[in-house]
Amino acid sequence: MGFAENIRETLKIKIQKNLNRDYIEKILGIVGSWPVLPVYGMTFASKSDKYLNIATIKNIKKAYCQKYPVAYGSLFLPYELLHSLDLVPFLPEVMAGFTAGIGIADKTLKEASARWYTPDLCTFHRSASGAVELNLFPLPQFLICSSLACDAAQKTFYIDAKKYNIEDNFYLIDVPYNKTADSIKYLASQLEDISTNISKKMGKQVDMDKFKNTIRLSNEFRYWALKVNDIRKELLIYPKNFNGLSFILPFHGLAGTKDAVVVYKNIYFELKDFLEKQKGSSGNKKSGSNIKIKQDIGKTKRILWLHLKPYYKNNIFEILENNNCRVVFEEISQVYWPELDGEKPFESLALKMLSHPLNGSVENRMAAILEMVRSYRIDGVILFAHWGCRHSNGSARIIKDTLRNNNVSTLILDGDCLDKNNSSEGQILTRIQGFMEIINSEQS
Amino acid sequence: MYTCGVDVGSVSTEAVILCRDNKDSNAKGRIVSYVIIPTGASSKDAALKAFEEACMKASVSKEDVYSIVATGYGRINIPFANKNITEISCHARGVLNYFSGIKTVIDIGGQDSKVIKLDGFGSPVDFLMNDKCAAGTGRFLEVMARALEIKLEHFGEIFTKTNEKVDISSTCTVFAESEVVSLIGQGIDKNKIIRGLVYSIVNKVISMVERIGLEEPVCMTGGVAKNLAVVKALEEKLGVKINIPEEPEITGALGAAYLAK
Numbered sequence: 001m002g003f004a005e006n007i008r009e010t011l012k013i014k015i016q017k018n019l020n021r022d023y024i025e026k027i028l029g030i031v032g033s034w035p036v037l038p039v040y041g042m043t044f045a046s047k048s049d050k051y052l053n054i055a056t057i058k059n060i061k062k063a064y065c066q067k068y069p070v071a072y073g074s075l076f077l078p079y080e081l082l083h084s085l086d087l088v089p090f091l092p093e094v095m096a097g098f099t100a101g102i103g104i105a106d107k108t109l110k111e112a113s114a115r116w117y118t119p120d121l122c123t124f125h126r127s128a129s130g131a132v133e134l135n136l137f138p139l140p141q142f143l144i145c146s147s148l149a150c151d152a153a154q155k156t157f158y159i160d161a162k163k164y165n166i167e168d169n170f171y172l173i174d175v176p177y178n179k180t181a182d183s184i185k186y187l188a189s190q191l192e193d194i195s196t197n198i199s200k201k202m203g204k205q206v207d208m209d210k211f212k213n214t215i216r217l218s219n220e221f222r223y224w225a226l227k228v229n230d231i232r233k234e235l236l237i238y239p240k241n242f243n244g245l246s247f248i249l250p251f252h253g254l255a256g257t258k259d260a261v262v263v264y265k266n267i268y269f270e271l272k273d274f275l276e277k278q279k280g281s282s283g284n285k286k287s288g289s290n291i292k293i294k295q296d297i298g299k300t301k302r303i304l305w306l307h308l309k310p311y312y313k314n315n316i317f318e319i320l321e322n323n324n325c326r327v328v329f330e331e332i333s334q335v336y337w338p339e340l341d342g343e344k345p346f347e348s349l350a351l352k353m354l355s356h357p358l359n360g361s362v363e364n365r366m367a368a369i370l371e372m373v374r375s376y377r378i379d380g381v382i383l384f385a386h387w388g389c390r391h392s393n394g395s396a397r398i399i400k401d402t403l404r405n406n407n408v409s410t411l412i413l414d415g416d417c418l419d420k421n422n423s424s425e426g427q428i429l430t431r432i433q434g435f436m437e438i439i440n441s442e443q444s
Numbered sequence: 445m446y447t448c449g450v451d452v453g454s455v456s457t458e459a460v461i462l463c464r465d466n467k468d469s470n471a472k473g474r475i476v477s478y479v480i481i482p483t484g485a486s487s488k489d490a491a492l493k494a495f496e497e498a499c500m501k502a503s504v505s506k507e508d509v510y511s512i513v514a515t516g517y518g519r520i521n522i523p524f525a526n527k528n529i530t531e532i533s534c535h536a537r538g539v540l541n542y543f544s545g546i547k548t549v550i551d552i553g554g555q556d557s558k559v560i561k562l563d564g565f566g567s568p569v570d571f572l573m574n575d576k577c578a579a580g581t582g583r584f585l586e587v588m589a590r591a592l593e594i595k596l597e598h599f600g601e602i603f604t605k606t607n608e609k610v611d612i613s614s615t616c617t618v619f620a621e622s623e624v625v626s627l628i629g630q631g632i633d634k635n636k637i638i639r640g641l642v643y644s645i646v647n648k649v650i651s652m653v654e655r656i657g658l659e660e661p662v663c664m665t666g667g668v669a670k671n672l673a674v675v676k677a678l679e680e681k682l683g684v685k686i687n688i689p690e691e692p693e694i695t696g697a698l699g700a701a702y703l704a705k
Contacts, residue, residue, distance in 0.1 A: 148699055414575065427556070427573060428518050436533035441533070441567045 004043030012102045019104060021135050025064040031059030046239030046401055049246070050266040054260035056249055061091040064138045069202065070135075071157040072160065073253065074145035074153035076356060077173070078349035080218045080256030080340070081191060082144070085198055089253045090138055092128035093153065093158075097248075098416040099127045100311035108134060109419055117156075122388035123418040125152040132160050140164060142198060146173040149358035149391040169201070177361075179354040187350035195346075200419050213340040214256035219342075222252065224264035225335050231271045232333075233376055236300050239270060243317060244330040245309040251332065262443045301325040301439050304372055306383040306399070307392045308332070312420045316432060323436045329376045331357075334368060366402050371409055378411045380439045382432075387416040409442065411435040446476060446509045448504075449534065449700025450495055450525065452487045452518030455582060456480055456552030456667065458535045458694045461509065462701035473541075473702075478694045487518030504614045511704035515553070515696050524682065529697050532560055532571045538699030539663045540566040542689040546610050547659035550649060550678070550686070551695075552668035554582045556698055559652040561659065578617045580648030582668045587617050588641045591624045592634055600672025604632035605626035607638035620644070638673070648676040653682065663687045665695035 011031070015024060031040050037057060037224035041050040063070050073079065075094065081091045083140070099105040108130030109123060109300040115133050117126045124252035131137050141159045145153040154172055161170035171194050176183035192206075198208045232244075278297065303320065305327045310316065321329065337355045340348035353359065357368035372378065381403055385393045398412045413431055445465055451458045461476040479497045483490040491514060499506050514525035515534040522528065531551065541545045544631075549560040557580050561570040567702070574580050589596040612631055614620040620641075628639050645668075662684050668674055669692035679686050689695055 039644060283674070409570070429520070430517070430530050434530040434568070437530060437533045438568050438570070442569075 028061040032057045047270045051263045051266045063088045067281040069141040071142040072140045076148035080214045082255045084214040088438040091253045093124045095128040096124045105418045129156050142169045144171045145332040148175040178259045184350045189344040189348045211345040215340045215342040221260040226266050235275050236297050244333050301379040302328045302379045305330045308417050382411045385414045447508045447698040447701050447704035450491045450514050451696035452491050452516040457483045457490040457494045457500035458697040460673045460697040461498045464600045471565035489521045495656045513700040519606040534696045534699030536568040537566050537702045543687050546663045548662045550664045551666040552665040560658050569646040572656050579615045584617050591621050603673035608634050608636050612640045612644045616655045642673045665692045667693045
């Protein structure tokens with residue numbers, strides 16, 4: 001283990017041993033302070049990871065420091081809204097991923113179980129609820145969730161609101177099934193009402209200039225994300241430890257912030273550099289100037305990853321790479337929404353929500369997947385079927401059948417993103433390896 | 445010159461030595477020897493023991509085996525293997541030795557069951573595995589045979605003695621064992637219980653076959669293929685003839701030996 005890994009491992013162990021909100025706040029206060037944060041950022045192997053981790057720590061620290069109003073938000077919210085209202089978003093589902101990453105998910109899940117959260121509920125929500133019960137998360141002033149795709153947050157956030165005695169500050173955004181002029185209007189009016197209501201509770205008025213600025217930043221992020229996605233159509237060699245499945249926050253909690261722009265701008269320039277090196281070394285297995293190219297690029301199989309990944313320590317992606325397969329794109333990295341209009345923020349954000357491929361008919365998701373398969377010249381698709389995730393797993397059959405009709409092999413990989421005890425490592429390994437053998441034999 | 449395939453399963457480990465002598469067309473592709481031993485506590489030790497015993501049985505020195513492929517759940521950490529390949533590809537290749545054009549392989553081993561769809565030329569195109577429990581596997585039958593105090597190999601003969609069965613409602617092997625003990629206590633005919641148990645395992649496999657899509661010809665591999673009761677019930681439920689290799693338990697190791705380059 002290198003020096004950087006040692007630091008991160010030490011921090012994990014410290015949190016594991018002192019499992020309470022104050023201690024987490026203290027650690028974040030130290031790691032997130034100047035000049036510790038930039039130094040901490042330097043412990044990551046790539047610029048992409050460095051800027052992502054700096055932005056993540058900075059924003060989580062802000063949520064814990066008790067100086068700003070915090071709002072819990074479910075994953076599929078338009079976070080531009082929260083930033084425009086000067087709320088600090090805290091995403092319990094994303095933070096649940098961190099519970100697995102820092103090795104405390106067994107404790108949060110155990111706590112949830114003791115509080116009657118049933119085992120067939122998705123572990124993202126169970127772990128988050130366990131963390132709330134253990135008083136590990138920052139105290140919120142508001143809790144906002146939507147009915148988009150995932151239905152568990154609607155229930156668990158309300159339970160959280162009751163625990164914090166702020167039921168009146170619980171908001172549910174009802175997202176219509178279809179994208180029509182009427183549904184945009186209906187959704188936009190909800191977003192506007194919520195903004196007015198929250199602003200009133202905070203003793204101020206909705207600041208439309210703030211909305212304009214947030215929308216501008218959101219569009220800037222969109223611009224860089226599209227450029228990154230464009231580069232990835234060709235890119236097969238990546239910075240060490242780069243994993244597109246780690247970049248959830250810029251698309252969600254950081255949407256509409258300068259941080260999201262900085263992260264993606266840096267990813268773009270780093271990947272552009274790698275693409276140039278790749279082009280310079282094509283056909284040459286040996287190293288480029290400072291980038292070692294291990295694999296035979298011409299033979300690399302291109303994988304599209306659907307849904308999320310396990311956040312506990314695992315070697316799935318290492319196995320893929322060692323078998324000449326590379327995840328060249330992920331469903332969560334898709335820029336699915338049109339440019340937003342700062343003059344019409346609520347309508348724009350409503351349209352963004354309604355454009356999400358997971359909203360409405362499964363045909364929407366399927367169309368998005370087929371588009372990704374074409375754009376990224378995909379050889380095989382892996383759908384990680386996370387335990388308890390109805391909105392994703394419910395589409396498994398149609399995804400497999402449709403892709404088969406398009407001559408693309410699909411692996412439905414049953415597992416659990418958070419609970420390593422709910423997945424058999426050996427079975428996952430055999431499934432992935434078997435799938436790669438099929439793809440390789442198809443192409444040979 | 446020879447290749448070897450070692451299939452390290454949860455219950456048993458098999459090793460097959462295959463002649464790959466290009467000079468002798470009669471001998472090339474011939475199974476020179478095979479062994480089946482219990483895996484026990486150490487998959488590494490079992491793999492080495494099976495390999496050494498297979499070499500000894502074939503009167504072949506280890507040095508004459510130029511390539512070894514490990515397969516099965518214990519395939520990862522076999523230090524003397526040149527490569528590891530999944531059971532999926534190995535069973536697909538192994539059945540080619542016995543039958544041509546196979547499109548569906550049903551492999552029921554000790555701790556997992558698989559359905560593999562083939563292209564008809566020995567390459568897998570899709571597969572399904574059972575979930576993380578022993579229901580629908582050989583281990584399930586073993587536990588039930590112990591509860592019934594009847595040898596597993598007698599299931600086939602008993603299966604034909606009655607057309608009646610009692611449904612076993614428990615999926616979990618441990619709960620099913622309790623259910624069986626309770627049925628015995630109620631004085632239910634053991635033959636009916638056995639028939640119920642066989643259908644219980646078969647129904648789980650059939651749901652996988654249906655998901656992946658049944659295509660003939662069908663072949664069954666793995667230790668449970670030796671259990672005539674399961675084979676008969678599968679044939680009856682699927683309405684197809686199931687081809688069984690001469691020694692179904694070594695199919696994975698044989699495929700591994702073929703895939704060793």
